[in-house]
Amino acid sequence: MKAICNREALLSACQVASAAISSKDVKPILKNFKAVAADGRCTLMATDLELGIRIDVAGMVIQEPGEAILPAGKLISILREMRDSEFHLEADADASRITGQAVEFEMPGEDPAHFPDLPLFSDEKYHEVTAGKMREMIRRTVFAAASEMARYTMTGALWEIEKEKMRLVATDGRRLACADGVANCHGGHSIKGQTPVVPSKAMTLLDRNFTDDQETVRISFRPNEVLFKTERAVIYSRLVEGRFPDYKVVFPKKGLAKTTLPVEAFHTAVRQAAIMADDEVKKVVFKFSSKKLVMQAQGSASGRSKVEMDISYQGPAVDIAFNPVFVADLLKVLPDDSEVNLELVDSNSPALFKFADDYQYLIMPLT
Amino acid sequence: MQATSRIRQLPQNVVNQIAAGEIIERTASVVKELVENSIDAGASRIEVEIQQGGQDLIRVTDNGHGIYPEDLPLAMASHATSKLHSAEDLALVDTLGFRGEALASIGSVAKVVIQSCPHDLIQGGQIASDGERVSAPAPWNGSPGTRVEVRHLFFNSPVRRKFLKSPAADTAQISEILYRLILSRAHGTHASSDLHWVYRNNEKVVFQIPGGTGLVEKAALLFGKDFADELLPVEETVSGYRLTGFIGSPNLDQGSSRSQYFFLNGRWFRDKSVAHALQEGFKGHLMTGRFPVAFLFLDMAPEKVDVNVHPAKSEVRFREAGMVHHLVHNAVKKSLALLNPASRYSFPDKSPPAEGQLPASFPGPFSTPGTNQERQPFSLQSGPGPQNELPLPRLPFRQESTSTALPSWQSAISNLGQSQGAEVGSAESAISPIQQSWDSPLKAIQFFDSYILLETAEGVLVIDQHALHERVLYEQLKSRLQEGKVQKQKLLIPETIELPASVMSQVIENLDSFAELGFEIRGTGAKALLLDGIPAILGNKSPGDLFLAIVDHLYSKGAMPSRETLLHQVMSLTACHSAVRAGDKLTGTEMAMLAQMRHLSRSNYHCPHGRPTSLLIPKTDLERQFGRT
Numbered sequence: 004m005k006a007i008c009n010r011e012a013l014l015s016a017c018q019v020a021s022a023a024i025s026s027k028d029v030k031p032i033l034k035n036f037k038a039v040a041a042d043g044r045c046t047l048m049a050t051d052l053e054l055g056i057r058i059d060v061a062g063m064v065i066q067e068p069g070e071a072i073l074p075a076g077k078l079i080s081i082l083r084e085m086r087d088s089e090f091h092l093e094a095d096a097d098a099s100r101i102t103g104q105a106v107e108f109e110m111p112g113e114d115p116a117h118f119p120d121l122p123l124f125s126d127e128k129y130h131e132v133t134a135g136k137m138r139e140m141i142r143r144t145v146f147a148a149a150s151e152m153a154r155y156t157m158t159g160a161l162w163e164i165e166k167e168k169m170r171l172v173a174t175d176g177r178r179l180a181c182a183d184g185v186a187n188c189h190g191g192h193s194i195k196g197q198t199p200v201v202p203s204k205a206m207t208l209l210d211r212n213f214t215d216d217q218e219t220v221r222i223s224f225r226p227n228e229v230l231f232k233t234e235r236a237v238i239y240s241r242l243v244e245g246r247f248p249d250y251k252v253v254f255p256k257k258g259l260a261k262t263t264l265p266v267e268a269f270h271t272a273v274r275q276a277a278i279m280a281d282d283e284v285k286k287v288v289f290k291f292s293s294k295k296l297v298m299q300a301q302g303s304a305s306g307r308s309k310v311e312m313d314i315s316y317q318g319p320a321v322d323i324a325f326n327p328v329f330v331a332d333l334l335k336v337l338p339d340d341s342e343v344n345l346e347l348v349d350s351n352s353p354a355l356f357k358f359a360d361d362y363q364y365l366i367m368p369l370t
Numbered sequence: 371m372q373a374t375s376r377i378r379q380l381p382q383n384v385v386n387q388i389a390a391g392e393i394i395e396r397t398a399s400v401v402k403e404l405v406e407n408s409i410d411a412g413a414s415r416i417e418v419e420i421q422q423g424g425q426d427l428i429r430v431t432d433n434g435h436g437i438y439p440e441d442l443p444l445a446m447a448s449h450a451t452s453k454l455h456s457a458e459d460l461a462l463v464d465t466l467g468f469r470g471e472a473l474a475s476i477g478s479v480a481k482v483v484i485q486s487c488p489h490d491l492i493q494g495g496q497i498a499s500d501g502e503r504v505s506a507p508a509p510w511n512g513s514p515g516t517r518v519e520v521r522h523l524f525f526n527s528p529v530r531r532k533f534l535k536s537p538a539a540d541t542a543q544i545s546e547i548l549y550r551l552i553l554s555r556a557h558g559t560h561a562s563s564d565l566h567w568v569y570r571n572n573e574k575v576v577f578q579i580p581g582g583t584g585l586v587e588k589a590a591l592l593f594g595k596d597f598a599d600e601l602l603p604v605e606e607t608v609s610g611y612r613l614t615g616f617i618g619s620p621n622l623d624q625g626s627s628r629s630q631y632f633f634l635n636g637r638w639f640r641d642k643s644v645a646h647a648l649q650e651g652f653k654g655h656l657m658t659g660r661f662p663v664a665f666l667f668l669d670m671a672p673e674k675v676d677v678n679v680h681p682a683k684s685e686v687r688f689r690e691a692g693m694v695h696h697l698v699h700n701a702v703k704k705s706l707a708l709l710n711p712a713s714r715y716s717f718p719d720k721s722p723p724a725e726g727q728l729p730a731s732f733p734g735p736f737s738t739p740g741t742n743q744e745r746q747p748f749s750l751q752s753g754p755g756p757q758n759e760l761p762l763p764r765l766p767f768r769q770e771s772t773s774t775a776l777p778s779w780q781s782a783i784s785n786l787g788q789s790q791g792a793e794v795g796s797a798e799s800a801i802s803p804i805q806q807s808w809d810s811p812l813k814a815i816q817f818f819d820s821y822i823l824l825e826t827a828e829g830v831l832v833i834d835q836h837a838l839h840e841r842v843l844y845e846q847l848k849s850r851l852q853e854g855k856v857q858k859q860k861l862l863i864p865e866t867i868e869l870p871a872s873v874m875s876q877v878i879e880n881l882d883s884f885a886e887l888g889f890e891i892r893g894t895g896a897k898a899l900l901l902d903g904i905p906a907i908l909g910n911k912s913p914g915d916l917f918l919a920i921v922d923h924l925y926s927k928g929a930m931p932s933r934e935t936l937l938h939q940v941m942s943l944t945a946c947h948s949a950v951r952a953g954d955k956l957t958g959t960e961m962a963m964l965a966q967m968r969h970l971s972r973s974n975y976h977c978p979h980g981r982p983t984s985l986l987i988p989k990t991d992l993e994r995q996f997g998r999t
Contacts, residue, residue, distance in 0.1 A: 149910075150910060151910045151912065153912030153914070154865075154912075157863075174862060174863060175910075176861045176862055176863045176865060177859055177860075177861060177862060178862065179862055179863075248863040250863075253862045253863065283907050283909075284857045284906045284907050285906075286857055286906070324857075326859070326906070351860065353860075353862060365862060367859065367860040367861060367862045368860055369857050369858060369859055369860070369906055370857075370858045370860055370903065
């Protein structure tokens, strides 16, 4: 293939796609991008076999169609260091050459046929949602997913899709996030009988390649995999195998005490109180009583902190201890100028945060 | 008043109850006695069935030679046995049971039914005991063999009943007893090694082990395939003593001696001296506080050992204890020597260690700074004792360094080698790069991305960067966490931990103590636990490893670890993860910082896992070696 490339556009595509580059050395070809130039467009592909992406590169002038394998790490380094805003790319199975005004790079090539094939989004049955809503739902849940392999079945979010409704749930066993949204169903797409869990990595990648909140995302679940189509990319991911825990049973039946907290002030207060908590066991005691919330932390060597906040509170007084990180994780994804509702039962039961009518977050206390 | 103080002969059932106290402690003891009887009866198929941990029912069915109906009443009488005829035979016991107490003892504390039919009779007989009286024998039509059913153990001694553990704990102990019995029959020399085993608990088959499988296959069925893959054969014969079996490779090391099984003439036994010999044999292959896995079978003439020391026959007395120790020690060492060469060189006896992995008490030429006032000379003709069958140890400074980092050393080494003459071994020249390095402005240099060499007033200090950093982090953590109770993080979604059955009993007996350490256990199954809360300090780490570490502690120390020990376990995990690793390149500043932090852990020259953090090559020794004094 032969093309004139726009440095910035290519770099942006490379950076997004590099999330799918294999970190293992099992199959060396997976350390590369595959570039396909045809019909006046150029597509970049990357995959680690679990996760894959095809992304359109903007600003390319194709002079000669073709395919090539490009080393991901070196290519990104080159693009970062290049000063030319446009340059020539010439690549085939033997080598790829990048020629700028004063620089020239040549890298060994490989047979593009050896690169695993990535599916195209040709499904006629899918759900459609706006990028803004999708991004919001991902950001509201993905942080709560487990990161360690020991809790493998929780290393992603559960997707529940039903006609025009969509729900994402993620948990690491200690806290749980549940975000709702609306989606348009096309062609009768349904996940009946499936409880698909999408890996966190795939959701983060999806979030990163949105260019505009108004664009639409198409989602299609297949038996063991999911495909997303955005304006410029198709993302493929295998689903997490295994059974996601039955999350509905963990919600407390009814809260005995209720309060409404201003996000920004509450967030600040939590951060202040947490300063004195130990790094190993982060713990802040939240003392709720009518009209007042007192947050206290006591470190083993660092000292102690006490932060007070005026609140409106209905119900019996409750002293409950949380890992402040879990609280802050929630507040980070909420708009600063909004308010969040909190329902409590007692110091041993999960605390339920509710935001608007489409986001719930549960935290299990420390005892 | 007078009547009660007169001396009287005790009624027989009271005598039996007292005897039962010695042998029948728990349901597992009943299983053991019954299964041993079945083995002694030459059975080729044994089925064990229990309900509620054996407290409701224990049933052992075999296809052995059976009991003649007219002998049944005798089977229930004490000191009645078919296995021993006179006092002289006692010295030549080769059956598992012989005291003739078991059935009588069990019969006095439980409801027992024995049904048996010898192979040469058409109709067998049955007899029942209700704890006091033994019924008259009645005819029984069943297949050849014996069936013993024990129900409601200790129903007539409420005190002992109260001391029975929970059914789950008893189940776990019965599993462990069965492991021992199965393994005892698993190895070559015994005629009954092709026993077919079936074990049912609450009407579910727990395992079924076909006859004719070898020890490795049985170990794979009982402990998992990964376990069985790491077994090394052991074999040694010395004047009438024979040792066979398998040891686990050092990769399989455990936190306790729980996975060591010793068998004498086909019977499981415990013995400190054999355990010690095994541990000694592994010396240098394991870190301190770690234990090898072993299945060792000792065979010797019955007159060389007294097995009648303890009613449960789990302890023995050897006539020549020293011989046995020697046999085990040598056999283990020999087997380990066949491992790959790398591990053979790691810990040569009495010569300098390689890779900084030497055990804490290592008496080698490098002294551990601060702990050893009387330093041995830094001599490279290795110390006394058997040697030379192994190549000289590979010191951390040789070969790789000469071929990579500083080519100029190559010539330096060869020069030194020539000037020092023949007596100087390769190890001598190996340390010469230290001398070279003092020409450079850096007072600390890194080798193999793993070790730091440092000049100190006393001499050259070799630091294992990972071990030292771990120690430093550990000290820092410890001082921060000394006070306060263990915080528990409650879980929204309970976590499952899988544990071996033998471990489960220990856990169940200590639920309260686990709760104190931050584990909230909701429920237990045969092989798994459900946790509702975990110690908060674990963070994202899986609780399984910590749990096992605690159980190991419980097993080896007989008590729950203190809060401090628990912290130690978690912290050594935490510290280990955040410490710089061997293989991490360090910059000059990082090295200097690490070297400085060394003083923070001045009192401890071992990492939390017991490896040394640093070694000192005394300046005086260097001077002596170079003929400067």
